[in-house]
Amino acid sequence: MQNSSRDEMSRLFLPPINRAMRKLDPSFFQKTIPLTAAHVLDGRNIPRVMKECAKDLLRVPRLRGVITQKDDAGTERKLLLLKPEVKHDDLSTVQPKTREFVEEKIIGLEPYNLHMKYENWNYEEIMNSILPEGLDEIPCAFTQAGHLAHLNLREQYLPYKHLIAAVLLDKNPNISTVVNKIEDVGTGSVYRTFPMELLAGKDDMNVEVRESGCVFRFDFAKVYWNSRLGNEHERIFKQFKPGEAVADVMAGVGPFAIPGAKQRVFVYANDLNPESYKSLVDNIKINKVSQFLTPHNLDGANFIRGSIRALLSRSQNPLTNKVSIPTPGKRGQKPPPPPTVIPVPPVFSHFVMNLPASATAFLGAFRGAYRGFEGVVTGREMLPMIHVYTFHKAPVTENAAGEICADISRYLGHKMGEGDLENLENVRLVAPNKTYYCVSFRLPATVAFEDIQDTQGI
Template structure:
């Protein structure tokens, strides 16, 4: 259809009225048999067939085209010379317009950004609305629900993430009140109550990136495991995992997801404070293996506060017979607002650990995970635990 169509303007609409998005236009159309449609639409620009008639098609030209001879080149004119060109009146309704087009037409004039983006978690769409969008929240949610058939619920968070349990209060904006969702990520299935645990689908690539570092037979300590996005793929890869989360709901769904993925061995689960868990996991593995096995990796995915838990590694291998080259890699997620993120994170890590990360600090790896907000970035810093701290 004509490429320059815009929906009727409904500035200030806060309750969705689908009838208000009906519109009617007249444009030039090429009257063509069905057999010629493909050839014509390939050769012409800004056209699309009207499929209302099975035997005869009306190929609609761009609304801007008023004179065929001026708009088309000689080759195109030769192609259509035997076809009738007629004025064609057509209608479109709410179903025709995209989410962005509908929302742009209702937002106050001058708004630079249309609030059409959302994160999908199973059947749930999670929007992050700015204060100026709040009066339109019900309409925004209903449009998202209408235009995305796999979405059944639209929610907006009403407060910041709780740093203890990593969940947030949510407001149901449209759809059914069902927060128990299920999805697939990295060839694993996950089920959980989105209102009681932390899950961010935008971290899928980060989950995959770290799991790729793990080898079959590696021992992994997942300190803030959530519902298992690192732990479960790691076990399926052949690693042995000790997984912990303080949030009782996360722990419950972690255990549920272990069953859901038909995992019957090589994972131990804990529901305790992260600092206490780090010490307990090291001790448990040492005793269970009679001092022959050690963790290769610690994962600490609690970006708001994970760095603060690094003090648990002070003296953690004191009295344990382990060579320095077998000390574990630590992967810590964190936020920074600094213009010099590497220096900022380095200083914070060293301050908490009470010493250098390792003897060759330049080997530290800093990975930018994503930009969370303007001037707020999420990083993963990876380093080997140094003997100065470990012993």
Template sequence: MSRQLYLQATPPEYPGVAFVNTFNRDAFTKKLDILAVKTSASKTGSILRAPEMRRAIMDLPRIRSVDVDPSDPQDNRLVLLRVSDKVELSPDALKYLETETKGLVPHTVTLGYDYWSADEIIRAVLPEHLRDGAPSGFAATGHIEYLPFKRLIGQIILDKNKKIKTVVNKLDSIDAQFRFFKMELIAGEPDFVVEHHETDCSFVFDFREVYWNSRLHTEHARLVDLFNHEDVIADVFAGVGPFAIPSAKKGCAVFANDLNPNSVKYLAQNVQSNNVSQLVKVSCEDGREFIRSVFRRSYDDPFPGSKGPLLSKTQQNLARRKKITPDSPSSELPPRRRVSHFVMNLPDSAITFLDAFRGVLASDEVDGLREAYDVMPMVHCHCFTRECEPDKAEADIRQRVEEKLGSKLTTEVSLHLVRSVAPNKEMYCISFRLPAEVALSSQ
């Protein structure tokens, strides 16, 4: 029977109750008394590879299994084992050690505060009844029982992540108009302007004033992957640009709108810093007004045609060296007058804006606008549902969408589960081809 050798390397329990102003990091010191194999420096590799020793070598994360021998640091090494007594070793390992090494010696491995992760330290300082549901990494603290420890948790996160300067707690209150979460500082510097990188784009924003959710990065990428470089995108609730800017870098032309003036401020800044100013037009309007006006805006003041995705700076430099003209918007190509896709990423209320599509092409003016839409745009509408079973979720979402549109969905309809937001609350994206009868409706 094989022996299961194991070192208890969990952090020691914190004595008493920890609070940030009395937090003693030195309390997290743990000594592991083990055995080490004494050997010449030239033979350490063969010991580490020996089949007889495979289950006995120390394998603690971030602890080297070979150390210098303090009695002869020039020529000898210590190969650390995961046992404290040789009776724990197998007969094969003992026989190998007797014939191939210089014997066993006691050794002490000291683990300190810096050894353990933030998750492990947080669990060690919390009362026992709170450990199983302890906040992990940068997740919200969640249950109210953890609030007395929020500043301590914030300080531990700072300790364990040297690049992080500010830790906040997301409060339950939500801005009623612009739908971003309010924050409180629990550790670090009161600097709330951050730079976030995603899909080769950079986004600067003050996360106290705008909505941002890093968990949606796969959803941002999924939708952008659906677009072709010649498309025109109307981003109704654009925020600071997580859909708009990657779409523009792909070569798409984008009308990017948001009602929050702070979002629009950072959106315009991000458009500039990502070098997509020629492909993104920024506005600050009510979503319903934006939907009703962007059809006419795109037709009357169209974006020029595009030869393809924008080149990165590295690609541009390479093209210059090879004397290749980079692909860019070109006046020689037909202008892009028709909106191809609408993105509506405001899951709490986006469905309620769908009635704005009624009659958007119902004008009697004979100027070519209606004729430009021989193919209706796709609409990608994010929403929440309390239905957790896929069939019921689809039925619930379709019913609400069709009620607002005043028409059944019959063409190119799909439903994508984005993520589970909370127990009995799911976030979906419903995509559908806008029914022509809705756009041409006289309401």
């Protein structure tokens, strides 16, 4: 088929246009298209006809290929819809095999009125017939957290926001709430939450999300969650080894911490937002990781210094310095195998700091944080790997690493060069001029043991 006639055919099956619609009216979207159908006289021949007459068959997404009708006597008739160019009374419009079947009375051609309605078109097709021409593109992008779809509509779409949300809701059966972000997260929210408005569906922000085999429950309006960070969370927690200790300074509802604890890593997780803390505590229970995960609700700087000391004390206390977990035995094994004992290590192997707008400023908390640990930290590898997130201007410049090192050096009070970085991960572009990075480096001993007063703790 020529491209132009293919375009013409696909246009024929598009919904009717109504650019004045402001409130969704599904009943408007109806269309009757006169077509030809092949009546397959003996239903058992359907697979054969479908195969051998394939070139004449109509294929339109979301339209059933085989139509069942009942005649006046209640007997079922099976029809196959044919392409618009096929005419029921002109055999020169069909392929030779179709003609042969007609002549052999395997099929009979007859007129058929195809009625299309709202359900037959997808989100994009419906929106294309409502939104004014000349807009950049149909806004299709949304992020999903459980039952909730989160839009970030640009200004030109705001007059149509309710329409967009209503169609989105109808066309995505696993979504029951649609919200729109109404202010940039960067404009002041300490907890990285943002005001949002409900556009369609039920007013229920309590979502349940699955990521990395774990369940997270939280109030989407009150805590930070980003469904696009799943791979980044995994990239980090896969670096943790069972039996190690890890501190997550800005843990949110636990997307690094819970999967880490599930792999038997001792995780100390902290978030300043009381709502995040509350969800974190719930998620610990839901995912049954309380033996390995200790939650805190502190400012990150206090948490860094306090958790370093708290872990050492715990590892030295015979009542808290180990965790026993059942050892899987053979079925019916008697006596069951003794529990597996996992000792609590004296120091953290990793610190995660995911608050990209300001996390580097918290690095100052590591200055002198290991004073008094000289007998415990006996080698460089006993100092933690720090994974700190930061924003940098985009597009990526050759200078990015140098500029990020300068920022880190300022807060550590210690010169860091590119050679001191273990990794610089370009996580993603968050805005046309903003890149999200994760910098990983081992805490330098000169910073850890710096002679500086420790004033706060947990």
